[in-house]
Amino acid sequence: MAQPSHSSLFEKAMTVIPIDSSTYSANLDPAWCIGTVPHGGYTASVLYRTATIHFARKYTTRKQLARSPEPIGLQISFLRRTFTGPAILTVQEIKLGSRVSTIHVTLSQKPNQPATTKKLAYGSELEIMVAAFITMSPPDTEQGPVIKGLWDLSPPMPHGSLSDGSIDxxxxxxxxxxxxxxxxxxxxxxxxxxxxxxxxxxxxxxxxxxxxxxxxxxxxxxxxxxxxxxxxxxxxxxxxxxxxxxxxxxxxxxxxxxxxxxxxxxxxxxxxxxxxxxxxxxxxxxxxxxxxxxxxxxxxxxxxxxxxxxxxxxxxxxxxxxxxxxxxxxxxxxxxxxxxxxxxxxxxxxxxxxxxxx
Missing domain, CATH: 3.10.129.10 (Hotdog Thioesterase)
Incomplete structure (x- = not known):
């Protein structure tokens, strides 16, 4: 199996494992922390992966597309400080459509979870740490030319060494x-x-x-x-x-x-x-x-x-x-x-x- 472009290390850090049709487990990696707290962007990557796995599983039985829906937008609230170690992710399907779908994903952990915790029992006393609405869309529906508005970075990006000011x-x-x-x-x-x-x-x-x-x-x-x-x-x-x-x-x-x-x-x-x-x-x-x-x-x-x-x-x-x-x-x-x-x-x-x- 080919190594993913973002490396096997990052792949392992955001591994999401299905528990049932709407519940998944993950393990927040201490190598992706700021201090002792899992980094917010890394946690967002775990949420992204949860959403893609959920729809990939769903579309194997629902209908065939070249690629199953993928996130196009995430609205994330970090409610409480997360911990390294196991987490439970729960998906609620809010709206399913042929072009755009929306799910609600929560990341939960045990309150005062010790650093030595290796596994969480699903159904044990958990507290929601992060909640997100994630909007999904199949890549198949976004074919065709891209029309751009009139905008640019202001002030312009600092220059590089090449004659036109770009970077080598x-x-x-x-x-x-x-x-x-x-x-x-x-x-x-x-x-x-x-x-x-x-x-x-x-x-x-x-x-x-x-x-x-x-x-x-x-x-x-x-x-x-x-x-x-x-x-x-x-x-x-x-x-x-x-x-x-x-x-x-x-x-x-x-x-x-x-x-x-x-x-x-x-x-x-x-x-x-x-x-x-x-x-x-x-x-x-x-x-x-x-x-x-x-x-x-x-x-x-x-x-x-x-x-x-x-x-x-x-x-x-x-x-x-x-x-x-x-x-x-x-x-x-x-x-x-x-x-x-x-x-x-x-x-x-x-x-x-x-x-x-x-």
């Missing part, structure tokens, strides 16, 4: 630098989920910045998928992981929260604007994540994807994040709109009694 991706991959783009430093050890990709950013965004400048920065990144540090390709499932993976955007949110707290303490003006941005004192739990999958990736996957991440406002430690994901040709692959909180970073590693409910 071969040089970027081999040398870690091309034009203004450079390989980002490794993330802190606790950010396990961030170790599965190589991120390249404009060099000026990686240098020390004043607090005021950091809050206003535009976050652009090119990324290669590398589960366990080994090269792989971006797949449709992996796009969900990427939609929630943007270290530089979190640094910007950290600056915004620091600025807000200083303003509450009466710090204003030049002293505040000249401060450098600390990093690592906050945690950014995702509350909601809405993803629109615009283009399905080919079965062989793609090597590079670009993300632009914008935060318009942080208010009361609550921030918005808008993400656009494009391929090397500028084709729009996905958009994501998220709400995240900025909280004390130590809550990510303390017990459930301290940090389970936000």
């Amino acid at each position: 991706f071969k040089a970027l991959a081999e040398d870690g630098i091309d034009g203004t783009w450079v390989l980002c430093p490794q993330t802190p050890p606790a950010l396990h989920a961030a170790k599965h990709l190589r991120i390249f950013s404009p060099s000026h965004t990686l240098s020390a910045m004043r607090l005021e400048d950091r809050t206003k920065q535009i976050v652009d990144q090119w990324a290669q998928f590398a589960p366990g540090g080994k090269p792989a390709k971006w797949s449709n499932e992996a796009v969900l992981y990427l939609a929630d993976m943007f270290p530089a955007a979190l640094t910007r949110m950290e600056a915004m929260e620091t600025s807000r707290l200083l303003a509450l303490e009466g710090e204003t003006g030049s002293a505040k604007s000249m401060m450098e941005v600390p990093f690592g004192q906050f945690w950014f739990p995702t509350v909601t994540m809405n993803v629109d999958l615009k283009t399905r990736l080919p079965p062989q996957g793609v090597e590079w994807l670009h993300s632009r991440v914008v935060t318009r406002m942080l208010r009361g430690s609550r921030a918005d994040l808008d993400v656009m994901i494009l391929d090397q040709k500028g084709e729009l692959i996905a958009t994501s709109s998220q709400v995240a909180l900025v909280v004390d970073g130590s809550r990510n590693i303390r017990g459930r009694q301290d940090s389970g409910r936000l």
Whole structure:
């Protein structure tokens, strides 16, 4: 059996096993955590896989299509902090149609689940941690030309070394630098989920910045998928992981929260604007994540994807994040709109009694 484009490691991490016609089991992998909490994008990949398996099973007996329905949109609410280890996923069919279907998927775990838990008994006392409405559509129904509206990235993407300003991706991959783009430093050890990709950013965004400048920065990144540090390709499932993976955007949110707290303490003006941005004192739990999958990736996957991440406002430690994901040709692959909180970073590693409910 051929290895999937996104690697056998990622495939294993999002394995979903049927229990009955509407119930599935999964095991949330500690290698895909931020601190001790499974990463939101990785969890979204598990939900995506649950939906595709559910419809693949259903359509083997219902009707024959070249390909069974696949997700085109996900509306996810992260209700409680998840744990590593076993989880139960339950599918409720809300509406089944020939063109568009909608299901409701919940991910449940045992409250205060210990890290040593290996298996959950279906029907035991479980608590819903994540809930999602997932919209499905058969790829067969999306044939024909693509009509595009008039839009572009503004400001434009930073330039590469080629004469037309584009990036030499071969040089970027081999040398870690091309034009203004450079390989980002490794993330802190606790950010396990961030170790599965190589991120390249404009060099000026990686240098020390004043607090005021950091809050206003535009976050652009090119990324290669590398589960366990080994090269792989971006797949449709992996796009969900990427939609929630943007270290530089979190640094910007950290600056915004620091600025807000200083303003509450009466710090204003030049002293505040000249401060450098600390990093690592906050945690950014995702509350909601809405993803629109615009283009399905080919079965062989793609090597590079670009993300632009914008935060318009942080208010009361609550921030918005808008993400656009494009391929090397500028084709729009996905958009994501998220709400995240900025909280004390130590809550990510303390017990459930301290940090389970936000």
